Amino acid sequence: MLLxxxxxxxxxxxxxxxxxxxxxxxxxxxxxxxxxxxxFYAIGAYVAAAGVLAIGxxxxxxxxxxxxxxxAAALVGTVVGGLVEIVLLRRVYGKEEVxxxxxxxxxxxxxxxxxxxxxxxxxxxxxxxxxxxGTVEVFGIFYTKxxxxxxPLVALAVLVGLRFFLRRTRFGRAIVAVTQDREAATxxxxxxxxxxxxxxxxGASLAALGGALASATTSLTPGIGxxxxxxxxxxxxxxxxxxxxxxxxxxxLIGLGRSAAVYFAPEFDVLIPYLIMxxxxxxxxxGLFSTVQTRKV
Amino acid sequence: xxxxxVLGAALLVALALFPLFSPWSTVILTVALCEGLAALGIMxxxxxxxxxxxxxxxxxxxxxxxxxxxxAKLGHEALILIPVATAASGLLAAIVGLFIVRYRAIFFGxxxxxxxxxxxxxxxxxxxxxxxxxxxxxxxxxxxxMEFGREQFELWIFYIxxxxxxxxxxxxxxxxxxxxxxxxxxxxxxxxxxxYLGVSPRKVLFGAYLLSGLLAGLxxxxxxxxxxxxxxxxxYWVRSGEFVFIAILGGIGGVxxxxxxxxxxxxxxxxxxxxxxxxxxxxxxxxxxxxxxxxPAGLYGIATGSRRKEGGR
Numbered sequence: 131m132l133l134x135x136x137x138x139x140x141x142x143x144x145x146x147x148x149x150x151x152x153x154x155x156x157x158x159x160x161x162x163x164x165x166x167x168x169x170f171y172a173i174g175a176y177v178a179a180a181g182v183l184a185i186g187x188x189x190x191x192x193x194x195x196x197x198x199x200x201x202a203a204a205l206v207g208t209v210v211g212g213l214v215e216i217v218l219l220r221r222v223y224g225k226e227e228v229x230x231x232x233x234x235x236x237x238x239x240x241x242x243x244x245x246x247x248x249x250x251x252x253x254x255x256x257x258x259x260x261x262x263x264g265t266v267e268v269f270g271i272f273y274t275k276x277x278x279x280x281x282p283l284v285a286l287a288v289l290v291g292l293r294f295f296l297r298r299t300r301f302g303r304a305i306v307a308v309t310q311d312r313e314a315a316t317x318x319x320x321x322x323x324x325x326x327x328x329x330x331x332x333g334a335s336l337a338a339l340g341g342a343l344a345s346a347t348t349s350l351t352p353g354i355g356x357x358x359x360x361x362x363x364x365x366x367x368x369x370x371x372x373x374x375x376x377x378x379x380x381x382x383l384i385g386l387g388r389s390a391a392v393y394f395a396p397e398f399d400v401l402i403p404y405l406i407m408x409x410x411x412x413x414x415x416x417g418l419f420s421t422v423q424t425r426k427v
Numbered sequence: 428x429x430x431x432x433v434l435g436a437a438l439l440v441a442l443a444l445f446p447l448f449s450p451w452s453t454v455i456l457t458v459a460l461c462e463g464l465a466a467l468g469i470m471x472x473x474x475x476x477x478x479x480x481x482x483x484x485x486x487x488x489x490x491x492x493x494x495x496x497x498x499a500k501l502g503h504e505a506l507i508l509i510p511v512a513t514a515a516s517g518l519l520a521a522i523v524g525l526f527i528v529r530y531r532a533i534f535f536g537x538x539x540x541x542x543x544x545x546x547x548x549x550x551x552x553x554x555x556x557x558x559x560x561x562x563x564x565x566x567x568x569x570x571x572x573m574e575f576g577r578e579q580f581e582l583w584i585f586y587i588x589x590x591x592x593x594x595x596x597x598x599x600x601x602x603x604x605x606x607x608x609x610x611x612x613x614x615x616x617x618x619x620x621x622x623y624l625g626v627s628p629r630k631v632l633f634g635a636y637l638l639s640g641l642l643a644g645l646x647x648x649x650x651x652x653x654x655x656x657x658x659x660x661x662x663y664w665v666r667s668g669e670f671v672f673i674a675i676l677g678g679i680g681g682v683x684x685x686x687x688x689x690x691x692x693x694x695x696x697x698x699x700x701x702x703x704x705x706x707x708x709x710x711x712x713x714x715x716x717x718x719x720x721x722x723p724a725g726l727y728g729i730a731t732g733s734r735r736k737e738g739g740r
Contacts, residue, residue, distance in 0.1 A: 218716065221720065226476060227476075227533060228473065228476055229719060231478055231536060232675060232719060235480075235668060235671070235712075236711075236713070236716045236719070237712065239708040239712030239715070240712035242709075243706040243708050243709035246705060247706060360541070363537055371533075400544075401549075404541040404542075404544055405545070408538065408541055412526060
């Protein structure tokens with residue numbers, strides 16, 4: 131039981147890490163908490179599931195589903211995320227936080243209904259990729275390779291990749307520069323508007339990637355976006371907003387906490403992330419991994 | 428100022444006369460008033476630049492308080508149930524407020540959301556106590572010691588609610604004009620300077636939070652009586668989001684705003700249920716964006732012709 135809970139927690143933690151790190155990245159750079167982030171997750175999941183089902187229906191080889199998960203995430207992040215940034219968010223940078231919150235909240239309401247219209251309200255099952263990979267035996271427990279190996283691996287790759295991107299590549303450094311001092315960065319010839327757009331697209335794609343990966347493990351129903359948003363906010367706030375490595379630790383913490391609750395106190399599994407967040411924020415309002423006045427990203 | 432009074436008075440008279448012409452509308456109007464009360468609470472917080480995505484907590488707490496008291500035969504009198512349940516949610520707001528006033532902006536909003544969602548899951552999971560997702564039935568109580576038929580009861584409750592709204596609106600208007608209310612606005616514009624003046628922002632915000640909890644609680648108590656049924660949905664984040672929507676739609680420039688917003692919200696809901704039953708949240712979302720970008724002072728701003736930028740930017 132304990133082991134099973136730990137494995138579940140690992141898979142679950144990897145998933146919410148992807149979503150939370152996107153949320154955290156967007157906040158770190160743009161200074162906006164994107165309430166519509168959960169919708170990117172949900173849309174990513176639906177597009178991936180629809181694609182995987184289509185691949186199955188057309189009789190194409192099953193491994194094609196894996197690259198498609200990535201494609202779906204990038205597609206959703208770029209198209210939906212890009213549109214939201216260009217049309218709406220650009221108008222509210224530097225305005226009151228309340229206003230930014232409400233604008234993204236409105237986007238959230240629109241996207242939630244849009245996905246109901248496009249994908250319907252019937253649950254989607256697209257677990258072909260998970261079955262294709264088969265299972266692996268760990269200490270006498272059979273567990274799917276997809277959840278035990280692929281999902282944590284993707285999360286790890288994102289963590290390392292994001293670190294590398296922000297610290298070592300030219301564009302990543304431009305993002306950090308804009309975050310620290312937008313005016314100075316602009317004076318150095320960095321196109322801040324473009325940095326904002328691309329950061330938002332990356333963040334949205336990460337949420338969609340989380341959704342795409344999740345689509346193989348659960349059935350998709352309307353409303354998954356809302357739950358994921360709150361959960362990923364809990365992770366991001368627990369870690370300290372804008373902290374990328376911290377988000378990984380917090381995601382694991384909350385993932386393990388939640389899966390432990392699923393096995394030992396199933397009535398209260400939804401409560402655990404909120405409780406962890408509340409306790410952390412009460413003790414350390416700035417989050418676990420932030421100092422009070424900290425550099426973001 | 429004169430315009431505000433005229434607007435408020437016109438709204439009041441229109442509301443008071445409405446049921447005489449269309450008896451079917453009393454329940455809808457009462458529901459609108461209840462949501463208006465909760466949105467008034469949100470408006471108080473918005474004055475301080477804070478937004479709560481969790482006021483469903485106080486709304487539902489008070490509604491369930493009514494349900495439990497009615498079920499336990501503790502009080503079978505509406506005129507007792509309403510104030511006691513409101514006081515109960517005020518107590519809850521005082522407890523939550525003790526620590527939540529330390530947070531601002533997104534943390535304030537999200538902690539409110541978290542607490543209300545914890546309460547929501549408790550309501551849903553503790554089946555033996557709360558009736559789970561089916562909720563609890565609220566038997567129709569007596570009113571001033573008299574038993575009424577359904578329609579009579581609904582009509583009287585409507586007028587009582589209208590009166591309560593008037594008192595609440597006048598009180599909030601008075602509060603916002605008082606030094607405490609001005610200090611509240613200073614939290615939004617510059618909290619540090621407020622501290623330099625020797626005023627504790629936390630104490631100021633605590634007062635506002637208590638008031639907003641009481642207002643949401645009052646709305647919740649009445650809605651439990653008038654709908655005769657309480658469900659965990661009252662605590663769900665969608666509900667809390669609707670309160671924010673109503674406050675923004677109505678505008679936060681004056682106390683009539685949230686009530687205007689609540690009426691408009693009922694109208695939108697009514698039409699959307701007919702023409703766009705699947706996508707009516709999207710309709711709300713689009714309207715919200717339109718208000719923020721094109722009419723940041725809300726309906727209230729349009730009605731009073733004020734172009735001040737209090738509602739939005």
